[in-house]
Amino acid sequence: xxxxxxxxxxxxxxxxxxxxxxxxxxxxxxxxxxxxxxxxxxxxxxxxxxxxxxxxxxxxxxxxxxxxxxxxxxxxxxxxxxxxxxxxxxxxxxxxxxxxxxxxxxxxxxxxxxxxxxxxxxxxxxxxxxxxxxxxxxxxxxxxxxxxxxxxxxxxxxxxxxxxxxxxxxxxxxxxxxxxxxxxxxxxxxxxxxxxxxxxxxxxxxxxxxxxxxxxxxxxxxxxxxxxxxxxxxxxxxxxxxxxxxxxxxxxxxxxxxxxxxxxxxxxxxxxxxxxxxxxxxxxxxxxxxxxxxxxxxxxxxxxxxxxxxxxxxxxxxxxxxxxxxxxxxxx
Amino acid sequence: xxxxxxxxxxxxxxxxxxxxxxxxxxxxxxxxxxxxxxxxxxxxxxxxxxxxxxxxxxxxxxxxxxxxxxxxxxxxxxxxxxxxxxxxxxxxxxxxxxxxxxxxxxxxxxxxxxxxxxxxxxxxxxxxxxxxxxxxxxxxxxxxxxxxxxxxxxxxxxxxxxxxxxxxxxxxx
Numbered sequence: 001x002x003x004x005x006x007x008x009x010x011x012x013x014x015x016x017x018x019x020x021x022x023x024x025x026x027x028x029x030x031x032x033x034x035x036x037x038x039x040x041x042x043x044x045x046x047x048x049x050x051x052x053x054x055x056x057x058x059x060x061x062x063x064x065x066x067x068x069x070x071x072x073x074x075x076x077x078x079x080x081x082x083x084x085x086x087x088x089x090x091x092x093x094x095x096x097x098x099x100x101x102x103x104x105x106x107x108x109x110x111x112x113x114x115x116x117x118x119x120x121x122x123x124x125x126x127x128x129x130x131x132x133x134x135x136x137x138x139x140x141x142x143x144x145x146x147x148x149x150x151x152x153x154x155x156x157x158x159x160x161x162x163x164x165x166x167x168x169x170x171x172x173x174x175x176x177x178x179x180x181x182x183x184x185x186x187x188x189x190x191x192x193x194x195x196x197x198x199x200x201x202x203x204x205x206x207x208x209x210x211x212x213x214x215x216x217x218x219x220x221x222x223x224x225x226x227x228x229x230x231x232x233x234x235x236x237x238x239x240x241x242x243x244x245x246x247x248x249x250x251x252x253x254x255x256x257x258x259x260x261x262x263x264x265x266x267x268x269x270x271x272x273x274x275x276x277x278x279x280x281x282x283x284x285x286x287x288x289x290x291x292x293x294x295x296x297x298x299x300x301x302x303x304x305x306x307x308x309x310x311x312x313x314x315x316x317x318x319x320x321x322x323x324x325x326x327x328x329x330x331x332x
Numbered sequence: 333x334x335x336x337x338x339x340x341x342x343x344x345x346x347x348x349x350x351x352x353x354x355x356x357x358x359x360x361x362x363x364x365x366x367x368x369x370x371x372x373x374x375x376x377x378x379x380x381x382x383x384x385x386x387x388x389x390x391x392x393x394x395x396x397x398x399x400x401x402x403x404x405x406x407x408x409x410x411x412x413x414x415x416x417x418x419x420x421x422x423x424x425x426x427x428x429x430x431x432x433x434x435x436x437x438x439x440x441x442x443x444x445x446x447x448x449x450x451x452x453x454x455x456x457x458x459x460x461x462x463x464x465x466x467x468x469x470x471x472x473x474x475x476x477x478x479x480x481x482x483x484x485x486x487x488x489x490x491x492x493x494x495x496x497x498x499x500x501x502x503x504x505x
Contacts, residue, residue, distance in 0.1 A: 252366060254395040255342070258334070262343060271366060271395075280366070291484075292363040328348045328399060330370040330391035 002198050006144065006161055007135040014160050014178035015191050019126040020050040021171070022145035022160040023093075025182070026122045027054040029168040030091045030143070031063050034120075038088025040064045044076050044105070045286040047095050048124060052282075068094075072288050073235035074103035081113050091120045096144075097128035100270050100283045100299060101234030102243025104128065111140025120166060126150055126158075130201035131240055132209060142166050148190065152304065153197030157190035204304075212241035212302050215311055219244050219300065222315045227322050233284060233297060245270075247289065247297040250332050251325040256298050259321040265314055270297045335430035338400040345399055347406035351389040356454025358446040360473065364484045367394035367439065369402055371446035375414070375454055384413045390446070397436035401443040404428050414451055418466060420444065445473055 003010040016022045031041060043055055045067045055065045068080050076094055085092075092114050097104045107123050114121035122143035125134060129144075130151030136144055143166065148157040162168060162181065174183025201208075216239075224230055229249035248256065253269030260267050270281030271294065279285070280294035289297075300314065326332050334342075351372035361368040369392045376386030388410050390402040404425055409417045422440040426432050432440060452470045455462045462470075 250393065252394050252398075255399060258339070258342065258396045262339070291366075295363075295366045328345060328391060329393045330368060331393055 002159060002195055003161075005134075005198050005202050006129075006146075007137050008161050009164065011179070012161055012164055014162065014181050015186065015194075016158045016160055016182055017156055017184075017187065019048075019124065019145050019147035019150075019158045022147075022158050023048070023050045023124055024054050025160055025168070025171045026143050026145065027051065027058060027091070027093065028171060029181075030120055030122070030166075031058050031061075033167045033169040034090040035063075038086075038090045040066065040086050040089040042066045042068060042081070042084050042089060042092040044068045044070060044094050046070055046074055046098050046101075046103075046283045047093070048099055048126070051093060051095070051124060064088075070103075070286050073238070074098055074101050074233075074283065074287050075235060075238065076105050076110070078106060078109055078113065081110055085113070085117050085119065089117070089119050091122060093122040093124065095127075096123045096125040096134070097132070097240045097243075098234070098283060099127045100281060101245045101287065102127075102240040103234045104132065104238045104240065107141065108139040111142075114142070115140045127240060130198065130205070131242060133205060136161055136163070143168075148194035148197060151197050151201050154190045154193035156187055157194040159194070208304065209241045212306070215302055215306060215308065216241055216244055218308075219302070219311050219314065220246075222311070223318060226315060226319045230322070231293075233287065233289070242302040244300045244302070245297065246300075247284075247293050248322050249293070249296060250329045251322060252295050253297050255325050256296075256318075256321060259325070260314075260317065263317045263321075265317060268299045268301075270299065271295045333433055334396055334400075335432075337428070337430040338397065338432065341400035341403040341429065342396045345390075345403035347389050347403070347410070348391065349389055350391060351387065354389075354450075356450040356452075356457065358449030358451075358453060360445040360449055361394070361398075361442050362477070362480050362484075363393065364480065367398045367442055368392065369394065369398065369442050369446040371402070371405075371443075371450045373409075373447075373450045373454060378413065382413045382415070384411065385409045385417060394439070395436070397432055397439040398442065400429055401425055401432075401439045402446070405443040405447055409447055417447065418451065418463065420447070445469075449473060 003013045059065045066084050068076050070076055094105050094110055096107050111121045120142045123141055124145045126147040129146035142163045144161040146159050149155040170181045172183045177183050177186055231247050233245040253271030257267050257269050270284050280291050284294035284297055354372035355375045356373045358371040372389045373385055374387040375383050378384050388406045390406055392399050392402040422444050425440040425443055448469050452466055
């Protein structure tokens with residue numbers, strides 16, 4: 001049934017423990033299985049850390065990694081994809097929808113380019129699976145990563161779609177589970193939960209996408225209107241129905257997150273101050289934001305239980321918080 | 333992650349805002365790294381002719397810890413003699429806040445730096461004698477600032493361009 005929801009055959013799906021594991025398997029597994037053909041891999045500059053760091057590791061093993069730039073909305077340009085392809089390119093991996101800014105990439109078109117050039121195409125759909133429809137055949141996808149807990153399933157299960165005939169090495173060798181591609185005792189309870197989550201999402205996806213898109217657009221419109229010097233990150237239309245990401249001038253993201261939390265509103269930020277790293281989010285910087293702007297970013301996610309009155313509440317509280325933090329800030 | 337005391341100071345910070353005609357001002361931190369602290373002081377004289385912090389205010393761009401550290405240092409410094417205030421250190425701030433997460437300890441250092449810079453500014457503007465330790469401290473901050481500026485030259489230039497454009501746009505409006 002999970003395979004069915006992607007338009008794949010059940011033989012083409014293996015289960016892993018996390019999207020991180022699936023992405024690691026793709027990058028390293030394709031690289032090592034196809035090194036006779038070439039050593040050039042193309043990714044985007046706004047991939048998840050598990051793709052970026054796998055690529056970085058492959059680089060240390062002698063593979064060539066090319067990172068495609070994105071425009072201010074976080075979109076990969078098809079011309080850049082075509083230009084980057086070389087004779088020795090073996091894999092192109094582009095995230096389906098970005099986890100921070102929600103921008104949905106032109107995966108179908110990129111897949112077509114890959115198909116025409118005989119290059120494997122992988123997409124990390126951890127954020128998009130269950131939220132927007134995916135068909136691996138229609139979208140020319142050879143490998144796809146998806147995760148259970150991102151779509152209301154239990155933690156500890158993820159999947160990797162591997163099109164029949166794709167040459168790939170396993171990351172884990174052992175007893176030969178998952179068609180020899182992922183040895184380990186199978187985590188049945190988590191996978192059963194994952195399947196149930198997929199079943200529910202499939203049933204609701206059309207209605208839910210419409211509902212959330214409407215709420216999301218309302219939220220974006222009202223926040224931008226009520227808060228001065230506020231801006232939207234990501235594409236206004238080509239974005240996940242559940243994602244809104246802003247940046248506010250003169251203030252810092254973590255402060256906004258903690259202040260919202262005290263009003264019972266959960267949010268997140270791509271600011272450096274929320275993480276162990278000094279630099280702010282690589283995604284926002286790739287979209288051309290300056291560090292001071294990226295520091296002031298705020299991500300609000302919508303979900304199955306978000307109602308219109310929740311949007312009203314956020315739109316009431318958020319401007320107050322921004323105003324107060326700006327009073328404290330030296331820049332205004 | 334944060335103690336109750338930190339959150340209390342974050343939610344209701346003491347002594348924030350701009351000060352008109354301060355006697356001394358300390359500007360520390362860097363927008364690239366995400367924390368900027370500006371501290372203003374007014375200096376008075378006690379009956380026995382000792383200089384003390386008569387008033388103090390802060391403006392901070394930064395995370396929860398940076399704002400809480402700014403707030404608490406104004407509490408710790410207000411009403412105290414300069415001599416005494418110069419003995420305050422980051423541990424005092426951390427302790428007064430009931431602790432800070434390890435990655436946020438630098439915020440307490442930033443608050444101390446801001447205070448010391450404000451006092452340095454006051455003393456040097458009034459051509460008063462500056463204790464050798466304070467002078468060394470000032471040199472160190474200047475040096476660090478230069479290092480960061482060199483490291484992030486391109487970014488800082490871009491930031492300045494943006495600020496200029498913003499001002500132009502505001503004027504247009």
